[in-house]
Amino acid sequence: xxxxxxxxxxxxxxxxxxxxxxxxxxxxxxxxxxxxxxxxxxxxxxxxxxxxxxxxxxxxxxxxxxxxxxxxxxxxxxxxxxxxxxxxxxxxxxxxxxxxxxxxxxxxxxxxxxxxxxxxxxxxxxxxxxxxxxxxxxxxxxxxxxxxxxxxxxxxxxxxxxxxxxxxxxxxxxxxxxxxxxxxxxxxxxxxxxxxxxxxxxxxxxxxxxxxxxxxxxxxxxxxxxxxxxxxxxxxxxxx
Amino acid sequence: xxxxxxxxxxxxxxxxxxxxxxxxxxxxxxxxxxxxxxxxxxxxxxxxxxxxxxxxxxxxxxxxxxxxxxxxxxxxxxxxxxxxxxxxxxxxxxxxxxxxxxxxxxxxxxxxxxxxxxxxxxxxxxxxxxxxxxxxxxxxxxxxxxxxxxxxxxxxxxxxxxxxxxxxxxxxxxxxxxxxxxxxxxxxxxxxxxxxxxxxxxxxxxxxxxxxxxxxxxx
Ligand SMILES: Nc1ncnc2c1ncn2[C@@H]1O[C@H](COP(=O)(O)OP(=O)(O)OP(=O)(O)O)[C@@H](O)[C@H]1O
Ligand SMILES: [Mg+2]
Numbered sequence: 001x002x003x004x005x006x007x008x009x010x011x012x013x014x015x016x017x018x019x020x021x022x023x024x025x026x027x028x029x030x031x032x033x034x035x036x037x038x039x040x041x042x043x044x045x046x047x048x049x050x051x052x053x054x055x056x057x058x059x060x061x062x063x064x065x066x067x068x069x070x071x072x073x074x075x076x077x078x079x080x081x082x083x084x085x086x087x088x089x090x091x092x093x094x095x096x097x098x099x100x101x102x103x104x105x106x107x108x109x110x111x112x113x114x115x116x117x118x119x120x121x122x123x124x125x126x127x128x129x130x131x132x133x134x135x136x137x138x139x140x141x142x143x144x145x146x147x148x149x150x151x152x153x154x155x156x157x158x159x160x161x162x163x164x165x166x167x168x169x170x171x172x173x174x175x176x177x178x179x180x181x182x183x184x185x186x187x188x189x190x191x192x193x194x195x196x197x198x199x200x201x202x203x204x205x206x207x208x209x210x211x212x213x214x215x216x217x218x219x220x221x222x223x224x225x226x227x228x229x230x231x232x233x234x235x236x237x238x239x240x
Numbered sequence: 241x242x243x244x245x246x247x248x249x250x251x252x253x254x255x256x257x258x259x260x261x262x263x264x265x266x267x268x269x270x271x272x273x274x275x276x277x278x279x280x281x282x283x284x285x286x287x288x289x290x291x292x293x294x295x296x297x298x299x300x301x302x303x304x305x306x307x308x309x310x311x312x313x314x315x316x317x318x319x320x321x322x323x324x325x326x327x328x329x330x331x332x333x334x335x336x337x338x339x340x341x342x343x344x345x346x347x348x349x350x351x352x353x354x355x356x357x358x359x360x361x362x363x364x365x366x367x368x369x370x371x372x373x374x375x376x377x378x379x380x381x382x383x384x385x386x387x388x389x390x391x392x393x394x395x396x397x398x399x400x401x402x403x404x405x406x407x408x409x410x411x412x413x414x415x416x417x418x419x420x421x422x423x424x425x426x427x428x429x430x431x432x433x434x435x436x437x438x439x440x441x442x443x444x445x446x447x448x449x450x451x452x453x454x455x456x457x458x459x
Contacts, residue, residue: 048365077367087358091380100376101366146362153366 001026002047002157002188007056009042016042018212020056024205026156027186031199031220034209035235040192043209044159047190048079060157077105080150084162086142088134094121094145095130098152105153113152120148124178140171144178151182158182160191196239200224208232248428251419255429258412259436265411266398268333273340273397274390278379280345281352295345302342308403311335315407332404340397347389351382384455391448395441402437412436 002024009017016039024030032040045051047058049065049072057066065075089097098117102108108116121127124144134142143163150158160179164172176198183189183202193199199206199220206223208216210231216223224240227233248255283295302310315331318324326334355378363373383390405414416429423429 050361050364073367073369075367076365079365081362081365083358083362083365085356085358087356087362089359089362089377091384101363101368104372104376105367105369149362150366159365 001059001061002190003057003059004047005057005059007043007046007058008054009039009046009051010054016212017046017053020214022207022214022217024188024190026188028204029183029189029202030191030205030207031203032190032192032207032209033194033196033199033235034215038209039212040209041161044081044161044190044192047157047159048076048081050081073105077153078155079157079159080153080155081159082143082146082150082161082163084165086134086139086146086166088142088146088149090134093131093133094126094137097134097145097149101149102152116152116154117148120151121145123181124148125174138171139167140174143167143171143175147175147178147182155187157188157190160189160193162192162194164193164195194239196224196236208235210235243428244425245428245432247423248419248425248432251423251429252432255412255415255419255432255436258410258415258433259440261409262398262401262411262413263440265329265332265336265401265404265409266394269336269340269397269401270394272333272337273393274344274348276337276341277344277348280341281348282374284345284349285352299342299345302339307335307339307400308406310339311403311407328404328407328409331407332401332409336397336401336404340393344390344393347386347393348382351386351389352378354385355381387455388448388452391444395444398440398444399437 004020004022007017007020008015020043032043034040042051046053047060053066057064059065060075060079063075064070065072089100092100095114095117098120099108099110099113102113102116103110118127118130121130124147126141126144126148129137129141129145134145137145147163163179164175167175172195176195179189179191179198180202191199191203203220206216206218206220207214208223208227208229208231210229215229216227216232218227223232224236227236280295280298283291286292311332314335315326315328318326318331359377359381360373363377368377401411402413404411405417408414410418412433416433419429420426
C-alpha cells in the first residue's frame with residue numbers, strides 16, 4: 001500500500017507538485033493522467049525516490065520512505081519501474097538484463113536468477129530472445145523485457161512512466177496486453193499513460209494532475225463520464 | 241655524409257631490449273593512470289563540492305606544469321623529502337601515472353556524462369548501489385565510447401615516455417644515446433629508435449581501429 005501525505009516537490013524555485021495526498025491500496029491499479037508538464041512523472045519518481053520529495057510524506061507498506069532513516073535501496077528493491085525509453089542495459093543480453101539486479105542486489109545465484117528470468121520471459125512472450133542483445137529487439141519487445149527486468153526483483157509495486165509513448169502504434173498492444181495480465185496478478189500498479197482506453201479498462205482509479213495539483217481522484221467510469229473539474233473536462237475533450 | 245648502420249649492428253640487441261622497457265613502462269603508466277583517472281573523474285562528477293574542487297585542482301596542477309619538471313621533482317626530490325631512494329623506473333611510472341590521470345580524468349568524465357542518464361535511473365530503480373552501478377553499468381559503456389580517446393592518450397604516453405631517459409631509465413631513447421656515446425655515431429642509433437617508435441605507434445593505432453570496428457559491429 002502507498003500513502004502519500006501533503007507531498008510537495010520543487011526544483012529550485014519551481015514547485016512541480018503541490019500538496020498531493022492520496023492512497024493506493026495493495027493490488028490496486030491507478031492510472032495517472034494529465035497534460036504535459038503537470039508533474040505526473042515527478043509524482044511517480046517520488047514513489048521510488050528517484051526524486052527526493054521536498055516536503056510531505058510517502059508511506060510504502062507503512063514505512064515512511066521520506067524519513068532520513070529509511071534505506072533508499074531497500075525501498076527501490078520493492079518498487080519496480082518501467083520507463084518510456086526502456087533503459088535496458090545495452091551491453092548485457094536479455095538474460096543479463098534480467099539477472100543483473102537479482103544477483104547483485106539480492107545476492108541470488110546465477111542459476112536461481114536465471115530460473116526467474118526464464119519464467120518471466122515466458123510470461124512476456126519472449127522466451128526465444130533470451131540470448132539477444134537489446135539492440136536486436138523491436139521497441140515493443142524491449143519494453144516487455146524492461147517489464148520483465150523490473151519484475152525479476154519481485155517487487156510489490158510497479159511504476160510505469162508512459163510505457164507505450166515511445167512505441168510504434170502496432171507495438172502498443174503487445175505491451176498493454178502484458179500490463180493487463182500483470183494487473184490481474186494482484187500487484188500494485190501506478191501507470192502514467194496517455195492511453196485513455198487502457199486506463200478506462202484496466203485502472204481501478206484515475207488520478208488527474210494539472211499544474212502540480214491533484215485535481216481529480218476518481219474511479220474511471222466516473223472520471224471519464226462526469227469529471228468534476230473544468231480542467232479535467234477540457235483535457236478529456238482534447239484527448240478523447 | 242657517410243652513414244654507417246653496419247657499425248651499430250652489434251648494438252641492435254641492446255637497443256631492442258629497450259622496446260620491452262618502453263612498452264612495459266607505457267603499459268604500467270596507462271594502467272595506473274587510467275585507474276586513477278577514473279577515480280578522479282568520479283570525484284569530478286560527485287555531488288560533494290570539496291571533492292570536485294580537489295579533482296579540478298589536481299588536474300590543473302598536472303596540466304599547468306611541464307611533465308619533465310614533474311618527473312625531475314619526483315625523482316630528485318623524493319629521496320630528499322621522504323628519504324626513500326626511488327628508482328628511475330618507479331619515479332617514471334609514478335609521475336606518468338599521476339600526469340596521465342589528470343588528462344584521462346577529463347576524457348573519462350566526458351564519457352560518463354555521455355552515457356544516457358536512463359541507465360543510471362534504471363539501475364537505481366532496481367535498487368543497485370552506487371559502486372556496482374558504476375562498475376557494471378556506467379563505466380563499461382563510458383569506456384566503450386571513449387576507447388579511441390584513451391588509445392590516443394596511450395600513444396601520447398608511449399612517445400612521452402622517452403622523457404624518462406633524462407633520469408636514467410634504460411628505455412629505447414636512452415639506449416640510442418648510450419650507443420651514440422660508445423660509437424660516436426648519432427644519426428644512426430637515433431634513426432633506428434625513431435623507426436621503432438613509429439612502428440609501435442602505428443601498430444597501436446591499427447589495433448585500436450580494428451577494435452573499434454569490431455565493437456561497432458557488435459552494436
Ligand atoms: N530535474 C528537473 N529539474 C527541473 N525541472 C524539472 C525537472 N524534472 C521535471 N521538471 C519540471 O517539472 C515539471 C513537471 O515535470 P514532469 O516531468 O513531472 O511532467 P509530466 O507530467 O510527466 O509531463 P510529460 O507528460 O511531458 O512527461 C515540468 O515543468 C518540468 O519542466
Ligand atoms: Mg512525464
